[in-house]
Amino acid sequence: MTAATPRTVRSLLLLAPLLVFLLAFFVWPLFSMMSQSVSDTAVLRLLPRSAEVLAGWDRTSSPTLPMQQALMEDLRAVDDDQALGDMVRRLNSARSGFRTLMGKTTSALGDTDNPPADLVSIDKRWGKPEFWLAIADALSPLTDRNLLAALDLGRNAAGEIEHLPADQSVNSVILVRTFWIAALVTFFCAAIGYPYAIIAASLSGWKRDLMLAAVLLPLWTSLLVRTAAWFILLQEQGLINDLLRWLHLIDAPLSLIFNRTGVIIAMTHVLLPFMVLPIYSVLITIPKNLMPAAASLGAPPLRAFLRVLLPLSLRGVASGGLLVFISAIGYYITPALIGGPGDQMISSIIAFYATGSANWGMAGALGVVLLVATLLLYSVYARLSADEPGRR
Amino acid sequence: MDPRVKPEDDESEVCVRRRASFRQPAEVMEHPLAEFIRFDRITKFYGSLCVVENLDLGIGKGEFVSLLGPSGSGKTTLLMMLAGFEQPTSGAILLDGAAINAVPTHKRDMGVVFQSYALFPHMTVGENVAFPLQMRGLGRAEIAGRVKRALDMVQLSALSERRPSQLSGGQQQRVALARALVFEPRVVLMDEPLGALDKQLREQMQLDIRDLHRRLGLTIVFVTHDQSEALTMSDRVAVFNRGRIEQIGTPRQVYDEPATRFVAEFIGETNLVEGVVEAVEGAEATVRLSSGARIVSAVSAPVASGQPVYLSIRPERVDLSETRGEARNVLETQVADFVYQGDHLRVQLQNDAHPLIAKLGRRSREFPPGTKVYAAFSAGDCRVIAP
Secondary structure, three states, X not given: OOOHHHHHHHHHHHHHHHXXXXXXXXXXXXXXXXXXXXXXXXXXXXXXXXHXXXXXXXXXXXXXXXXXXXXXXXXXXXXXXXXXXXXXXXXXXXXXXXXXXXXXXXXXXXXXXXXXXXXXXXXXXXXXXXXXXXXXXXXXXXXXXXXXXXXXXXXXXXXXXXXXXXXXXXXXXXXXXXXXXXXXXXXXHHHHHHHHHHHHHHOXXXXXXXXXXXXXXXXXXXXXXXXXXXXXXXXXXXXXXXXXXXXXXXXXXXXXXXXXXXXXXXXXXXXXXXXXXXXXXXXXXXXXXXXXXXXXXXXXXHHHHHHHHHHHHHHHHHHHHHHHHHHHHOOOHHHHHHOOHHHOOHHHHHHHHHHHOOXXXXXXHHHHHHHHHHHHHHHHHHHHHHHOOOOO | OOOOOOHXXXXXXXXXXXXXXXXXXXXXXXXXXXXXXXXXXXXXXXXXXXXXXXXXXEEEOOOEXXXXXXXXXXXXXXXXXXXXXXXXXXXXXXXXXXXXXXXXXXXXXXXXXXXXXXXXXXXXXXXXXXXXXXXXXXXXXXXXXXXXXXXXXXXXXXXXXXXXXXXXXXXXXXXXXXXXXXXXXXXXXXXOOOOOOOHHHHHHHHHHHHXXXXXXXXXXXXXXXOHHXXXXXXXXXXXXXXXEEEEEEOHHHHHHXXXXXXXXXXXXXXXXXXXXXXXXXXXXXXXXXXXOOEEEEEEOOOOOOOOEEEEEEOHHHOEEEOOOOOOOEEEEEEEEEEEEOOOEEEEEEEOOOOOEEEEXXXXXXXOOOOOEEEEEEOHHHEEEEOO
């Protein structure tokens, strides 16, 4: 054991750069993004005294004087305008009307010449339990609000989970759309990639190299460049429409861009290598003589394929499909450039919350939904591939 | 259709024919039974490479024919064409009198046993054997019964739930054999099926396959590059070289009466001695060697006086003695090397004109190197071969 310890230390030292890298650029960002989605300290940070007093409140009776005084003290102590703005926005999202109420209250408290005796004298809304309830709920450092909102759910006044009204239910539409587009892309990748891989695996020499290079070459090109190329190909005056019109197959240009068709075409092309390569790698491990053997045993080509080649290559199709699907649900650039407003996927909503409205909580929550969906898919796949017969 | 009912009547027939063929080694049997398979002027090109050249071959029903030759001699290609995996460039393949060139593999009804077994890894042993029966649309109960009988036949019934990867090489090959036989194919094709097995297992499988052939009356075409395997198992051996059949005949014929230098050298070990024909008398010729010695030898192909030829003398037919005996052919020579090889003694002989190798039985006396000896053999123990 004494000999093992220095060796272990040395191994750990060798691994240290990798571990540090993983921690700094993978674990920590992932963790902080996920914690953003459930952390909710904008209110608690500014109202520590109120938090203590409100903890003893029964949530139904009218606000007592100590509660009002504690809140007044807290509000007087605030000197950070940005933090105050964050708190007001947080409270206003829980109960509309807080913005004007807080504005009125802070300016009244700022009047040192004529200090108000209690909050109700500033605005009689402070006498209603609803506003205090909103503050009391917002004081908890953890919240499921963002996660529920990501799934178009929310808590009603009684704290029960319920569906948000239809005009606010946009996330589930986009989530369903994301999964639908990813499923379509996976389907088309399989429909094109599986026969392609079978042909490539059946060839040898330069023909096989050529077919693999044709798949790999796009993979080595920037994603943005490939998407931009599709932009040129698919537009109304683009190569495809021009060619079809020149062949007199169509009279008016097909609309291939800024719609679902364009997104599917471009994403299928971009993700095709991730389907072809896993299938190909499984196919080349299948002995070449199994199909001749099946034929000699009396199996016509289609039955031989269904009974022998398909079951043996299904593992490749499954891993290719999983790779494509998981990549596709996170797609951002291609739908943003080629798609229309109705083709935006969950990633663009995350980007909107993160960079557009600085709502890190919602961005994190949608990210968590995406991560959970991916992990679920992966566990299903892992279960399937572990059960697969014929694995050595 | 029970495979265990059939063998009795066929066995006697096959055995009688085998014994008969052994009694008359000189008679070339083209197809002793009703001709079942016929290769008619088959030629096969891969690009510009000719792998089978204008080949004719007939195979009788119930016959075990080995295609023997070095790799690249066209024997496997011929088998692949018979199975339907390859198409001849020209020529016809007839099965039971009908051309099958245009019949796809899955309708040819031929059981193929591959060198690498080609078992389906995702199916159990039982499912593998059931596969050809399912393809023929048989009922569930009948499939179960026939699978069981086929696995009994190769003594693997206990392993029918295993997957091929859980079996040893020999067991896998027996599964492949059961799978190729279970649907009672018209012809069984074997492509070096024992090549991947170790020596002991290979010899056991040779006897097992030969036994199955006799019991079930199968027509078997067997490709191998192993001459002892071909001699052990076959009714007839076709020796392939460069896309042609050099010689076809019973194991005894191809061994004892090689028609060409290639056959003499490929099958077994032989001494090839150069000489010139002096005279021909019936089935015997007198050949003068470069040393001046005269040898009387049997002739299988017609030769003329004055023709340069080879003499093929099998090492185990050479007798050594220190006195000149009564034999018709005697060569005076000297022991150069003497090796004890367990089951035989190997003697390297050297005189000025021609080195010889003799294999002596282990009860023979020993000749120390340098001993002057006389190598003797009868006219029937050597063969004139045209170069």
